[in-house]
Amino acid sequence: NWCSGRAYMAAGELARAASHLEKALFLAENRGDIPVVAEILSSLVLCQERLPGYTVRQMIESLDRVASRAASTGNVSYRASAVSRLIVLCVRSLQLNRATGLLEEYGRLGRGPDSPESPFLAWYVCLLNHFCGMESHQEGAEAFLPGTADLLDDLRRGVERIEDAKRVAGAFGGSQNNDLIPAGIYLALECAACGFLQSAKIVGRALADAYRPRLEEVLQCWRLCINGILAPRVSEAEKVFWSAQQISRQLDRLLLVWLILRVRQRLEPGGGPGRDAAVAVLLEEMDRHILSGLPPEMAASFESSRLVRERREKLAVFCDDPSAPLVQIRDSAAERAFGGGGGFQGLETIRTDYGMRSDLSWGLEVLDTFASASRVMIISLEGEKHSVLERSVSSKDLPPSPEVVQAARSCEGRHLVVDNFGKTPFGNRFLHAVPLGRRSQGLQPAERRKRVFEGSRDGNYLVVEADLPFDTLSKGRASMLMCFARQIGAALALRDLEQQTWHDGLTGAKISAVWVARLKDDLSSGKVTKERPLAVLMMDLDFFKSVNDTFGHREGDRVLKAFVETVSSTIRPDDMIARLGGEEFGVILEGTSETTAFSVAERIRRKVATSVLRPDRRPVTVSIGIAVAPTHGEIAELVIRRSDIALYHSKDSGRDRCTMWDPSMSSTFTERSPVSLLDTGDPGWDQHISRAVLKIVSSGEATLNSVADEMRNALRCEYLKLESASGERVVFGPEEIQRSIRMQEPGPPGKPVEAMSQDWKYFCLSCALPGGGSMVAAWRASEALPKSLPMIIKAFAGLAAAVLGRSERG
Numbered sequence: 001n002w003c004s005g006r007a008y009m010a011a012g013e014l015a016r017a018a019s020h021l022e023k024a025l026f027l028a029e030n031r032g033d034i035p036v037v038a039e040i041l042s043s044l045v046l047c048q049e050r051l052p053g054y055t056v057r058q059m060i061e062s063l064d065r066v067a068s069r070a071a072s073t074g075n076v077s078y079r080a081s082a083v084s085r086l087i088v089l090c091v092r093s094l095q096l097n098r099a100t101g102l103l104e105e106y107g108r109l110g111r112g113p114d115s116p117e118s119p120f121l122a123w124y125v126c127l128l129n130h131f132c133g134m135e136s137h138q139e140g141a142e143a144f145l146p147g148t149a150d151l152l153d154d155l156r157r158g159v160e161r162i163e164d165a166k167r168v169a170g171a172f173g174g175s176q177n178n179d180l181i182p183a184g185i186y187l188a189l190e191c192a193a194c195g196f197l198q199s200a201k202i203v204g205r206a207l208a209d210a211y212r213p214r215l216e217e218v219l220q221c222w223r224l225c226i227n228g229i230l231a232p233r234v235s236e237a238e239k240v241f242w243s244a245q246q247i248s249r250q251l252d253r254l255l256l257v258w259l260i261l262r263v264r265q266r267l268e269p270g271g272g273p274g275r276d277a278a279v280a281v282l283l284e285e286m287d288r289h290i291l292s293g294l295p296p297e298m299a300a301s302f303e304s305s306r307l308v309r310e311r312r313e314k315l316a317v318f319c320d321d322p323s324a325p326l327v328q329i330r331d332s333a334a335e336r337a338f339g340g341g342g343g344f345q346g347l348e349t350i351r352t353d354y355g356m357r358s359d360l361s362w363g364l365e366v367l368d369t370f371a372s373a374s375r376v377m378i379i380s381l382e383g384e385k386h387s388v389l390e391r392s393v394s395s396k397d398l399p400p401s402p403e404v405v406q407a408a409r410s411c412e413g414r415h416l417v418v419d420n421f422g423k424t425p426f427g428n429r430f431l432h433a434v435p436l437g438r439r440s441q442g443l444q445p446a447e448r449r450k451r452v453f454e455g456s457r458d459g460n461y462l463v464v465e466a467d468l469p470f471d472t473l474s475k476g477r478a479s480m481l482m483c484f485a486r487q488i489g490a491a492l493a494l495r496d497l498e499q500q501t502w503h504d505g506l507t508g509a510k511i512s513a514v515w516v517a518r519l520k521d522d523l524s525s526g527k528v529t530k531e532r533p534l535a536v537l538m539m540d541l542d543f544f545k546s547v548n549d550t551f552g553h554r555e556g557d558r559v560l561k562a563f564v565e566t567v568s569s570t571i572r573p574d575d576m577i578a579r580l581g582g583e584e585f586g587v588i589l590e591g592t593s594e595t596t597a598f599s600v601a602e603r604i605r606r607k608v609a610t611s612v613l614r615p616d617r618r619p620v621t622v623s624i625g626i627a628v629a630p631t632h633g634e635i636a637e638l639v640i641r642r643s644d645i646a647l648y649h650s651k652d653s654g655r656d657r658c659t660m661w662d663p664s665m666s667s668t669f670t671e672r673s674p675v676s677l678l679d680t681g682d683p684g685w686d687q688h689i690s691r692a693v694l695k696i697v698s699s700g701e702a703t704l705n706s707v708a709d710e711m712r713n714a715l716r717c718e719y720l721k722l723e724s725a726s727g728e729r730v731v732f733g734p735e736e737i738q739r740s741i742r743m744q745e746p747g748p749p750g751k752p753v754e755a756m757s758q759d760w761k762y763f764c765l766s767c768a769l770p771g772g773g774s775m776v777a778a779w780r781a782s783e784a785l786p787k788s789l790p791m792i793i794k795a796f797a798g799l800a801a802a803v804l805g806r807s808e809r810g
Contacts, residue, residue: 544582769804
């Protein structure tokens with residue numbers, strides 16, 4: 001079980017890994033193998049920490065059970081190991097009352113912070129002492145993370161010494177200790193909160209370099225904190241820290257929330273009085289929560305510390321008495337920041353360019369913006385089970401918290417508001433839950449939906465969470481929430497009806513006709529351009545017939561369904577997967593370049609290969625072919641055909657691989673011996689060139705700018721420079737390309753010269769114009785370009801010279 005758990009962790013299957021590790025821990029306890037128990041316990045905590053949506057409170061519950069079993073064994077070392085990890089988790093979640101009690105119990109076991117069972121415990125005690133303005137020297141802390149005590153002393157004195165930060169940063173290089181990750185992030189955030197930005201960046205950069213190869217072991221909120229510390233602009237850092245704060249709050253990592261709020265208060269990105277008031281009020285709430293959990297001596301030291309006094313001074317801008325009750329402080333801050341609550345996001349701030357989004361997705365996105373929410377989602381309750389049906393894009397991919405589920409169960413057919421501010425630090429500060437009715441009742445009148453809830457709590461609920469101290473949906477804005485709820489409820493019911501007609505009944509993927517219609521609409525709408533391409537993936541399960549032959553068609557159907565679920569979890573919500581027939585599937589990826597499309601295809605291939613889909617647990621592999629519009633075609637049938645050709649190339653090359661289409665494997669068109677102007681091998685591109693030629697020739701008043709613009713669009717190049725015989729010049733494209741090809745000399749008329757840019761990122765063709773002047777065009781070196789391109793450049797050079805010469809004579 002221990003080996004299986006570690007293998008599943010390496011494969012990223014954390015739920016299975018946790019199950020096996022819990023069994024292994026129980027068996028090791030029964031054998032009395034304490035050294036092995038300690039190692040398995042460490043692996044289990046790491047696994048639970050990485051489980052999506054697994055909160056610190058859940059980890060504490062699990063460790064409580066372990067600690068209880070350890071107490072029954074009578075083994076002091078095992079009990080001390082479990083208690084030390086409980087103390088650390090309580091500190092991370094700011095359950096300081098509990099942490100203090102556990103420290104006393106730890107002392108009764110004859111252990112101190114520097115005991116060998118807990119090399120990290122002394123470090124957290126050292127950090128806690130620093131927060132309270134007390135001496136922070138602990139031998140165990142230095143053994144765990146060298147340089148900690150000196151760096152914290154620098155922070156306490158307000159003197160930045162770069163060498164101390166570098167000493168801490170040096171401890172991360174080559175370390176395999178995952179307990180160092182949060183410790184380093186806490187130190188980096190504390191440096192940033194105290195204004196030691198250079199020290200924060202030194203530690204943050206060391207963390208990024210050390211753990212980049214093992215990025216899957218770093219939680220999303222930790223990665224965001226590192227990105228925020230290293231962000232080059234204050235506005236960018238503010239956005240990243242805001243996201244990290246929301247995720248940390250939802251995972252009960254309150255120490256991280258507190259540190260992030262302190263950094264955000266230091267940033268001052270210019271978000272207006274509302275943003276500053278919210279940060280100041282949330283910090284006061286967190287400070288008071290910390291005070292309530294500290295022993296009297298530490299509490300007095302914490303309250304009198306310089307940093308707490310500074311935060312109170314900033315809070316005084318928004319209220320007359322910072323020592324008043326929290327609710328009174330909040331109301332006063334709202335009055336001063338918003339003038340009575342009128343300063344929240346208005347309808348004028350809502351984006352309308354949501355493209356191909358459904359009515360349901362659009363409604364959630366608009367509500368997210370209108371409410372300044374941290375999460376907007378629709379959850380479904382069925383008995384004791386719950387699931388997320390839909391969520392806004394900005395909502396983090398985390399399961400609903402226990403508070404959300406409890407709020408939905410408590411609705412009883414009405415709009416429910418939960419105000420957590422000043423009551424509990426866990427969960428978002430405000431939560432709104434609105435019943436939408438059962439799936440089958442979504443289009444029924446409101447009275448009917450209400451009767452449904454009178455007899456059962458099962459159904460769908462709209463949930464809006466906001467990590468702000470102010471209720472952004474209060475007073476008159478609550479009626480807007482009900483309008484959104486009615487629109488979202490109707491859209492959800494309509495989607496359920498569409499599911500029955502647009503989706504494959506077996507796998508849940510779209511049917512072929514819907515998928516092809518979507519592709520045709522995208523390509524004909526004009527939204528697919530070289531700057532915003534569209535990718536098509538054709539996928540076929542390898543040797544799928546053997547599954548049906550060995551286990552029967554029912555098991556084969558289950559494998560197909562599991563395959564669709566695996567792919568759907570890998571692509572974006574707006575991407576579309578369809579079953580095209582048998583075991584062949586297609587995916588449409590909007591706004592996806594060739595490089596990104598290949599990366600997505602590889603991610604799908606690897607995830608399918610590492611997922612357990614077959615009953616005998618043997619791997620299932622998939623072959624994938626890729627084509628990208630408009631580069632590989634502008635007609636749906638052509639793009640599908642070329643992705644299909646690439647798919648069969650993957651099959652012929654040994655299966656379980658991804659292949660990007662290129663002209664060398666195309667059998668769609670026959671080769672032509674003479675190369676003409678309109679012969680690129682791509683009918684869509686040929687037609688584009690033809691139209692450009694007609695526009696240039698038929699234009700009555702051709703200018704250098706208009707000719708260059710048509711030529712750049714027709715050639716699909718990243719950069720184009722056109723110079724007339726008189727020396728007039730037009731340049732289209734980024735300056736970085738112009739700098740990298742500035743030494744490029746044009747070839748003589750009729751003989752284009754090929755070259756690469758200085759940074760080898762771009763392929764260039766240059767040609768002199770007959771009668772004087774020149775043109776230079778550049779494409780990305782990674783692009784597959786037709787062999788006839790030099791002839792096309794030559795033809796365009798002659799055309800430009802003729803048209804511009806005609807204009808000058810006129």
